[in-house]
Amino acid sequence: MNRPNRRQAVLVYLLLAVVLIVFLTPIYIIASSSVKPTPIMFQKPPAMVFTPTFEHYTQLFATRPFAKFMLNSLIAALGSTVFSLTFGSLAAYAISRIRHKRMNDVAFWILSMRMFPPIAVVVPYYIIFKASGLLDTPLALIIIYSTANIPLTVWLMKGFFDEVPRALEEAAAIDGYGLLQIFWYVTLPLAAPGLAVSAVFCFIFSWNEFIFALMLTGSNAQTVTVAVMSFWSSDAVQWGRIMAGSFIILIPGVIFVLTCQRWLVRGLTMGSVK
Amino acid sequence: MSSIELKKVVKRYGAVDVVHGIDLEIAEGEFVVLLGPSGCGKTTTLRMIAGLEDVSDGELSIGNQVVNAVAPKDRGVAMVFQNYALYPHMTVRQNMEFALRPLRLARSETDRRINETAVLLGLDELLARRPSQLSGGQRQRVAMARALVRTPDVFLFDEPLSNLDAKLRTQVRLEIGKLHKRLGTTIVYVTHDQVEAMTLADKIVIMQDGHIEQTGSPQEVYTRPRNRFVATFIGSPAMNIVPATISDGKLVGDHVSVEIPERFKKRVQAGQKVEFGIRPTEISLLDGAEQATATARVEVTEYLGDEALLDLRIGSQELIAEVPANQCPAEDAEVRLRFNPEALHIFDAETGMSLENQAR
Amino acid sequence: MAYIRKRNRKIFLIFMMPAVLVLFGTTIYPMLYAGYLSFRSYDLAKLFVPRVYVGWANYREILSSSEFLHTLIVTFKLMAMTLSVQLVLGVGIALLVTQRLPGMGVARTLLLIPMMISPVIVGLVWLFLYFPELGYLNYFLSFLGLGPYAWITSTDWALWAIAIADIWQWTPFVMMGTAAALTNLSPEPFEAAKLDGNSPFDVFWRVTLPQIRPVLISLMFLRAIDAFKIYDIIFVLTKGGPGDTTEVLSMFIYRQSFTFWRMGVGAAASFVSLVIIVVLITLFFKSLNRDPHQA
Numbered sequence: 001m002n003r004p005n006r007r008q009a010v011l012v013y014l015l016l017a018v019v020l021i022v023f024l025t026p027i028y029i030i031a032s033s034s035v036k037p038t039p040i041m042f043q044k045p046p047a048m049v050f051t052p053t054f055e056h057y058t059q060l061f062a063t064r065p066f067a068k069f070m071l072n073s074l075i076a077a078l079g080s081t082v083f084s085l086t087f088g089s090l091a092a093y094a095i096s097r098i099r100h101k102r103m104n105d106v107a108f109w110i111l112s113m114r115m116f117p118p119i120a121v122v123v124p125y126y127i128i129f130k131a132s133g134l135l136d137t138p139l140a141l142i143i144i145y146s147t148a149n150i151p152l153t154v155w156l157m158k159g160f161f162d163e164v165p166r167a168l169e170e171a172a173a174i175d176g177y178g179l180l181q182i183f184w185y186v187t188l189p190l191a192a193p194g195l196a197v198s199a200v201f202c203f204i205f206s207w208n209e210f211i212f213a214l215m216l217t218g219s220n221a222q223t224v225t226v227a228v229m230s231f232w233s234s235d236a237v238q239w240g241r242i243m244a245g246s247f248i249i250l251i252p253g254v255i256f257v258l259t260c261q262r263w264l265v266r267g268l269t270m271g272s273v274k
Numbered sequence: 275m276s277s278i279e280l281k282k283v284v285k286r287y288g289a290v291d292v293v294h295g296i297d298l299e300i301a302e303g304e305f306v307v308l309l310g311p312s313g314c315g316k317t318t319t320l321r322m323i324a325g326l327e328d329v330s331d332g333e334l335s336i337g338n339q340v341v342n343a344v345a346p347k348d349r350g351v352a353m354v355f356q357n358y359a360l361y362p363h364m365t366v367r368q369n370m371e372f373a374l375r376p377l378r379l380a381r382s383e384t385d386r387r388i389n390e391t392a393v394l395l396g397l398d399e400l401l402a403r404r405p406s407q408l409s410g411g412q413r414q415r416v417a418m419a420r421a422l423v424r425t426p427d428v429f430l431f432d433e434p435l436s437n438l439d440a441k442l443r444t445q446v447r448l449e450i451g452k453l454h455k456r457l458g459t460t461i462v463y464v465t466h467d468q469v470e471a472m473t474l475a476d477k478i479v480i481m482q483d484g485h486i487e488q489t490g491s492p493q494e495v496y497t498r499p500r501n502r503f504v505a506t507f508i509g510s511p512a513m514n515i516v517p518a519t520i521s522d523g524k525l526v527g528d529h530v531s532v533e534i535p536e537r538f539k540k541r542v543q544a545g546q547k548v549e550f551g552i553r554p555t556e557i558s559l560l561d562g563a564e565q566a567t568a569t570a571r572v573e574v575t576e577y578l579g580d581e582a583l584l585d586l587r588i589g590s591q592e593l594i595a596e597v598p599a600n601q602c603p604a605e606d607a608e609v610r611l612r613f614n615p616e617a618l619h620i621f622d623a624e625t626g627m628s629l630e631n632q633a634r
Numbered sequence: 635m636a637y638i639r640k641r642n643r644k645i646f647l648i649f650m651m652p653a654v655l656v657l658f659g660t661t662i663y664p665m666l667y668a669g670y671l672s673f674r675s676y677d678l679a680k681l682f683v684p685r686v687y688v689g690w691a692n693y694r695e696i697l698s699s700s701e702f703l704h705t706l707i708v709t710f711k712l713m714a715m716t717l718s719v720q721l722v723l724g725v726g727i728a729l730l731v732t733q734r735l736p737g738m739g740v741a742r743t744l745l746l747i748p749m750m751i752s753p754v755i756v757g758l759v760w761l762f763l764y765f766p767e768l769g770y771l772n773y774f775l776s777f778l779g780l781g782p783y784a785w786i787t788s789t790d791w792a793l794w795a796i797a798i799a800d801i802w803q804w805t806p807f808v809m810m811g812t813a814a815a816l817t818n819l820s821p822e823p824f825e826a827a828k829l830d831g832n833s834p835f836d837v838f839w840r841v842t843l844p845q846i847r848p849v850l851i852s853l854m855f856l857r858a859i860d861a862f863k864i865y866d867i868i869f870v871l872t873k874g875g876p877g878d879t880t881e882v883l884s885m886f887i888y889r890q891s892f893t894f895w896r897m898g899v900g901a902a903a904s905f906v907s908l909v910i911i912v913v914l915i916t917l918f919f920k921s922l923n924r925d926p927h928q929a
Contacts, residue, residue, distance in 0.1 A: 110654075268811075
């Protein structure tokens with residue numbers, strides 16, 4: 001693949017400009033609509049110059065306990081992240097180091113757990129959580145999100161652990177360290193980038209999640225995604241507040257993309273493309 | 275300091291033996307080099323001594339204590355790994371500290387040892403650096419320092435110089451030699467490089483396919499190889515091997531016939547199939563009227579400076595000779611050769627064993 | 635490592651246990667429970683107490699109902715629509731952003747943003763664009779001489795409305811995976827093909843594509859698995875409507891369980907969906923066709 005010549009370059013940039021406009025317009029719409037006064041929300045042609053208003057944001061927090069919903073989302077997402085990272089990286093270390101022919105099966109079994117349709121298990125969850133009094137609590141969401149986050153962490157961290165040279169661990173073993181110390185002082189610090197990536201993925205997945213939050217929470221543990229959706233009702237759609245809420249929700253994901261996009265491939269394909 | 279003893283030590287992976295019941299004694303303070311081609315079992319043997327691999331069968335003792343079931347940390351060994359195995363997230367000082375921490379020394383003792391070792395290996399300026407900020411030679415020295423700082427009874431080296439360039443390799447080799455003289459610690463050193471083995475070792479252990487082929491001083495394995503494998507493995511260029519039959523008190527090969535040296539006469543029988551070996555340096559060119567051993571055609575000459583290597587053809591046989599450069603003949607010339615009878619080796623054609631009286 | 639492995643076998647097992655137990659408790663157990671429910675019928679008054687064992691009745695009902703078969707057809711139709719467009723667009727954009735020109739890294743990064751957005755937000759912003767009378771999409775299309783279309787209210791366009799939102803969100807995924815694969819290719823075969831005088835089209839078709847095919851297959855399976863589970867966007871945009879035009883399997887399960895409170899039927903449908911997803915997952919693993927220690 002050598003460098004395109006000038007004519008080809010112009011063509012590439014033109015096509016890419018179209019692609020970028022198509023893919024970024026919806027994001028621009030969220031951002032701009034969240035600060036557009038309601039009367040010009042659907043004005044055509046779209047108002048490009050207007051005095052931004054923050055009334056939608058103030059309304060968002062005034063008409064609903066949106067701060068509390070944000071806190072709920074934060075608790076569920078952080079809780080699940082800590083939980084998944086702890087259990088996931090321990091399991092990943094074991095899977096990376098145990099040489100046994102059944103290990104592949106275990107690894108694939110764990111991965112497949114992430115791929116099952118949530119809707120297929122939501123009924124049993126509903127019944128189980130209702131029976132155990134966990135319905136509408138952050139803990140229920142933490143548990144459920146971990147179901148998806150543990151497999152992700154296991155697969156990501158296994159890749160990172162595989163890359164830590166065995167000789168480092170052997171050197172520590174000769175020096176007199178036990179497995180736990182080796183893991184803590186040698187292996188884990190060297191896989192730290194993996195921890196960071198896994199943490200961000202777990203967090204964003206949980207923060208963005210909708211179905212379980214919708215069906216398993218009520219007024220107490222409701223999360224931001226459910227809250228934003230509740231501004232939509234057939235009689236009066238409050239687009240300003242929906243867009244303001246949406247903008248708040250998409251911030252963590254956008255920050256992630258802009259700061260560590262080089263890890264995205266590995267995370268989203270669970271290591272099948274490096 | 276500790277002695278090490280291996281009695282019929284076997285390493286087995288599943289049904290495959292990679293080390294076949296080897297016996298080896300290493301005296302206190304001895305510098306022993308395990309030498310052999312890759313896959314010969316030398317690294318596996320070293321890792322068994324370290325405790326990183328279990329001994330499948332037989333007995334391994336360090337300092338007169340059987341250590342088959344003893345954890346690596348309780349064997350009093352320290353190891354320098356092939357790729358150094360430095361902790362990349364720690365500075366040089368922290369690398370050494372980390373090696374010392376399990377010993378639970380007083381703070382002052384820890385510092386004293388680190389500083390002493392750093393000075394000894396010329397690392398005192400680099401203590402605050404991380405491995406990624408060091409050159410290959412410096413990393414190698416840090417790896418040694420980290421092993422040394424624990425004042426082990428036994429020092430294990432796994433191909434420590436294989437990642438260095440040729441010049442640095444010579445320099446570090448000398449340093450390791452000096453270090454051993456100074457500390458007198460028992461050293462087991464694995465390499466596939468015979469120059470390292472010859473220059474460093476008190477005792478060389480030559481291995482092939484999980485067997486020990488010969489154990490001896492550098493001089494012994496060079497001058498009195500126990501079999502054809504050792505003879506051709508040690509020395510560069512390799513010893514020439516010529517198939518021959520015993521006939522009329524002579525070794526008769528293809529277009530070549532050599533008087534059997536006196537010391538072999540009683541050990542061979544007429545008609546016996548043998549192979550004789552002659553090192554390239556023990557072949558000389560004749561210009562006078564002396565009795566020649568063989569006549570050869572010079573196919574290629576390689577000029578090396580002081581010496582020249584000659585690719586010679588005698589009948590169907592190819593030989594290499596090393597001669598002073600000023601005697602180098604023209605290519606395609608016919609030359610008359612003499613094989614130094616004192617330096618002749620004779621091996622049984624079938625077993626490959628030397629027919630020489632073996633000390634061992 | 636042998637030493638470390640051997641002495642610590644138990645510790646390694648202990649390391650694995652929590653994750654395995656959690657996963658077992660949170661997925662296998664609910665699945666078994668769903669299996670159990672699928673053989674029961676419910677009394678509306680005692681909603682959460684499984685009542686009567688009804689044998690295969692629930693399965694017989696859904697498998698013989700045209701409604702359930704319709705949802706399966708819709709699900710796979712939607713999958714085919716989104717996957718084909720995502721594949722073509724994704725590979726095309728990947729070829730653009732892997733050109734050796736300044737600014738490509740930035741473009742690549744910006745294109746990744748849609749993937750990290752909550753599907754609910756994706757649904758809402760597209761709802762905003764599709765909105766009858768007011769939405770901007772028809773306005774934009776009018777400049778191209780197209781439309782107006784009744785995106786979410788007509789049976790002709792509703793499924794496309796959902797597909798477009800999904801395509802918008804996940805084409806970057808195919809682009810990203812393909813671009814990664816393209817940059818990992820060794821340049822020699824391309825240079826050789828060029829020296830042999832092949833046209834760029836030939837080079838792409840005969841040199842590039844065969845080399846990235848394994849990656850494309852993996853990406854397509856990952857997309858297929860996700861497409862099969864699609865729910866959020868439909869919930870926001872059409873809720874399965876108009877009529878049952880966009881009623882995919884997930885919507886069917888949701889409606890049976892939480893609208894009609896027929897949890898036995900919902901569970902039976904869930905189980906059918908699990909069987910299908912297991913097939914897809916197995917095919918995906920087969921497509922990787924390599925040791926997971928390297929995957």
